[in-house]
Amino acid sequence: xxxxxxxxxxxxxxxxxxxxxxxxxxxxxxxxxxxxxxxxxxxxxxxxxxxxxxxxxxxxxxxxxxxxxxxxxxxxxxxxxxxxxxxxxxxxxxxxxxxxxxxxxxxxxxxxxxxxxxxxxxxxxxxxxxxxxxxxxxxxxxxxxxxxxxxxxxxxxxxxxxxxxxxxxxxxxxxxxxxxxxxxxxxxxxxxxxxxxxxxxxxxxxxxxxxxxxxxxxxxxxxxxxxxxxxxxxxxxxxxxxxxxxxxxxxxxxxxxxxxxxxxxxxxxxxxxxxxxxxxxxxxxxxxxxxxxxxxxxxxxxxxxxxxxxxxxxxxxxxxxxxxxxx
Amino acid sequence: xxxxxxxxxxxxxxxxxxxxxxxxxxxxxxxxxxxxxxxxxxxxxxxxxxxxxxxxxxxxxxxxxxxxxxxxxxxxxxxxxxxxxxxxxxxxxxxxxxxxxxxxxxxxxxxxxxxxxxxxxxxxxxxxxxxxxxxxxxxxxxxxxxxxxxxxxxxxxxxxxxxxxxxxxxxxxxxxxxxxxxxxxxxxxxxxxxxxxxxxxxxxxxxxxxxxxxxxxxxxxxxxxxxxxxxxxxxxxxxxxxxxxxxxxxxxxxxxxxxxxxxxxxxxxxxxxxxxxxxxxxxxxxxxxxxxxxxxxxxxxxxxxxxxxxxxxxxxxxxxxxxxxxxxxxxxxxxxxxxxxxxxxxxxxxxxxxxxxxxxx
Numbered sequence: 112x113x114x115x116x117x118x119x120x121x122x123x124x125x126x127x128x129x130x131x132x133x134x135x136x137x138x139x140x141x142x143x144x145x146x147x148x149x150x151x152x153x154x155x156x157x158x159x160x161x162x163x164x165x166x167x168x169x170x171x172x173x174x175x176x177x178x179x180x181x182x183x184x185x186x187x188x189x190x191x192x193x194x195x196x197x198x199x200x201x202x203x204x205x206x207x208x209x210x211x212x213x214x215x216x217x218x219x220x221x222x223x224x225x226x227x228x229x230x231x232x233x234x235x236x237x238x239x240x241x242x243x244x245x246x247x248x249x250x251x252x253x254x255x256x257x258x259x260x261x262x263x264x265x266x267x268x269x270x271x272x273x274x275x276x277x278x279x280x281x282x283x284x285x286x287x288x289x290x291x292x293x294x295x296x297x298x299x300x301x302x303x304x305x306x307x308x309x310x311x312x313x314x315x316x317x318x319x320x321x322x323x324x325x326x327x328x329x330x331x332x333x334x335x336x337x338x339x340x341x342x343x344x345x346x347x348x349x350x351x352x353x354x355x356x357x358x359x360x361x362x363x364x365x366x367x368x369x370x371x372x373x374x375x376x377x378x379x380x381x382x383x384x385x386x387x388x389x390x391x392x393x394x395x396x397x398x399x400x401x402x403x404x405x406x407x408x409x410x411x412x413x414x415x416x417x418x419x420x421x422x423x424x425x426x427x428x429x430x431x432x433x434x435x436x437x438x
Numbered sequence: 439x440x441x442x443x444x445x446x447x448x449x450x451x452x453x454x455x456x457x458x459x460x461x462x463x464x465x466x467x468x469x470x471x472x473x474x475x476x477x478x479x480x481x482x483x484x485x486x487x488x489x490x491x492x493x494x495x496x497x498x499x500x501x502x503x504x505x506x507x508x509x510x511x512x513x514x515x516x517x518x519x520x521x522x523x524x525x526x527x528x529x530x531x532x533x534x535x536x537x538x539x540x541x542x543x544x545x546x547x548x549x550x551x552x553x554x555x556x557x558x559x560x561x562x563x564x565x566x567x568x569x570x571x572x573x574x575x576x577x578x579x580x581x582x583x584x585x586x587x588x589x590x591x592x593x594x595x596x597x598x599x600x601x602x603x604x605x606x607x608x609x610x611x612x613x614x615x616x617x618x619x620x621x622x623x624x625x626x627x628x629x630x631x632x633x634x635x636x637x638x639x640x641x642x643x644x645x646x647x648x649x650x651x652x653x654x655x656x657x658x659x660x661x662x663x664x665x666x667x668x669x670x671x672x673x674x675x676x677x678x679x680x681x682x683x684x685x686x687x688x689x690x691x692x693x694x695x696x697x698x699x700x701x702x703x704x705x706x707x708x709x710x711x712x713x714x715x716x717x718x719x720x721x722x723x724x725x726x727x728x729x730x731x732x733x734x735x736x737x738x739x740x741x742x743x744x745x746x747x748x749x750x751x752x753x754x755x756x757x758x759x760x761x762x763x764x765x766x767x768x769x770x771x772x773x774x775x776x777x778x779x780x781x782x783x784x785x786x787x788x789x790x791x792x793x794x795x796x797x798x799x
Contacts, residue, residue: 129444165785167783167784167785168466168555168784169542169545169781170542194789196792196793196796200796259679261675264675289611295613296611296612297676300612302677331602382668386618386795386796387795388797400513400514403784403785404542427635
């Protein structure tokens with residue numbers, strides 16, 4: 112944030128065209144003011160609220176206490192009992208976001224590469240289709256998958272109708288599925304499960320992954336690939352030694368972007384994940400909403416989630432720089 | 439639809455006047471002439487039923503026009519009203535609060551205005567329990583009540599005689615839909631089934647024992663639902679074959695031919711109720727009193743039972759409801775939730791409940 116303010120106030124000194132320069136200055140100052148009002152002030156409020164005090168059975172009041180932060184790490188009843196409930200939720204938030212973003216980028220990469228080999232018109236059609244699918248909200252997508260995975264209208268119905276369920280029961284694999292929580296005594300069930308959660312989350316960001324990878328892959332110099340091929344490299348070797356290294360940065364960048372985006376997933380988690388595997392985002396809403404009216408604890412969790420995201424982004428950048436430097 | 443047109447109308451009105459100020463000056467004398475009241479209720483089918491059946495009857499009886507305000511639910515509306523009260527202008531004169539939210543509002547203080555019961559003689563029809571007494575006096579008049587019921591899929595299982603049968607893994611492995619919120623009354627059900635009901639909530643050890651008992655049910659729960667629609671879909675799709683759900687909605691679904699049957703087991707079902715509460719900033723105290731008096735009338739209570747599917751707050755003998763009509767919305771015995779305990783030990787119960795949900799198995 113400070114960088115923006117610095118630019119706002121330390122705009123290039125007016126030289127040949129003072130009027131124009133002061134105009135830019137004004138615009139930058141206006142943008143800075145908007146940022147302060149709509150970004151820094153609310154953010155400051157969240158931090159301030161996170162030190163507030165909950166009143167049992169009522170709302171909360173302004174205070175300066177570290178209780179909420181302590182609760183996040185060891186629970187409200189500490190030191191009588193310790194719980195890592197909220198750390199566990201943060202762990203699940205990270206786990207889901209990492210797996211789903213990696214999965215999305217890993218599957219979008221070959222797709223996007225093949226897409227860039229198509230004709231201009233075909234590429235345009237694909238891109239328009241993908242952009243259009245972005246207009247679907249998370250709620251719609253989750254609802255769609257919910258139907259697709261439902262007992263009577265989705266995949267389990269297909270399992271039953273095709274006799275796959277009976278076959279699974281005959282060969283004994285059905286009991287394994289039951290142990291994994293993917294079946295009840297009557298049929299297979301895919302929700303709630305981590306499988307359904309991660310599937311939906313990757314699906315949610317998949318179009319973004321394609322759109323983020325598209326510019327880099329479409330600018331890929333085909334003569335490099337052709338050269339490697341003529342020198343006898345197999346397609347897999349080409350992909351590993353030529354294509355991947357040349358799009359390394361965009362791949363890592365988009366994975367991180369999607370990771371941060373997925374950290375806050377709410378609807379998919381509440382619908383598809385067991386409460387045992389709920390994330391910090393769900394926990395924040397649970398705290399803030401009327402049933403508990405504990406905005407301070409919600410704010411605390413939000414601040415910690417934000418710090419975690421920042422740490423991961425920093426780590427990613429450091430990692431990236433280190434591997435780039437070694438080259 | 440009506441809100442859309444009202445919005446666009448307001449927009450164009452301000453546009454023509456050029457200034458919002460001009461529009462409000464023109465508007466004021468008109469409002470002063472007719473008596474009106476803004477009443478909140480939970481959006482969707484519920485609010486629509488009020489708009490079609492109850493408010494018109496009230497306007498006809500008293501000449502007071504009603505503007506319906508949509509509440510998302512009880513507890514989240516409290517946040518809205520709390521912020522609106524702090525800002526000095528509230529969106530509704532009367533809000534509909536469940537008992538726990540109402541107690542919470544009274545503990546927060548300054549949100550609800552005390553009521554003058556002498557202006558609403560019909561409230562004497564209600565059981566005392568349904569007129570909530572806060573420190574400042576009566577704060578809420580019961581509006582209607584609803585049951586959370588045991589439900590099963592009659593095509594798949596025999597009706598259980600007791601809630602305890604839900605703990606039988608041979609019968610219900612990975613097959614139940616239970617509410618995920620700690621205060622959605624499943625603790626009350628467990629306490630009534632295996633413990634001493636509300637009494638057990640009085641100590642922390644008692645609460646932990648109830649939560650431990652719920653933990654034993656986990657292998658049988660396929661869905662911990664947080665939104666009503668999740669449970670509705672799960673019952674319709676056969677993702678679950680039993681659980682807890684709202685009695686009125688279950689009956690409506692059964693009437694539409696879906697495989698769901700609400701049951702009153704021997705321990706009974708939890709009964710919750712909504713109250714009309716007057717905002718502390720409202721200047722419509724007299725109109726509000728007339729409205730609360732109106733809905734306390736046994737005839738109106740019966741009308742709500744028939745049209746909205748809520749349980750009456752007056753004795754069945756005072757109404758003209760038939761046995762069938764009454765069974766559709768109500769039943770015995772009723773489990774009374776341990777509201778005070780939920781509020782006194784809010785963080786404790788919530789955290790231990792979530793710990794239980796997050797634990798292994």
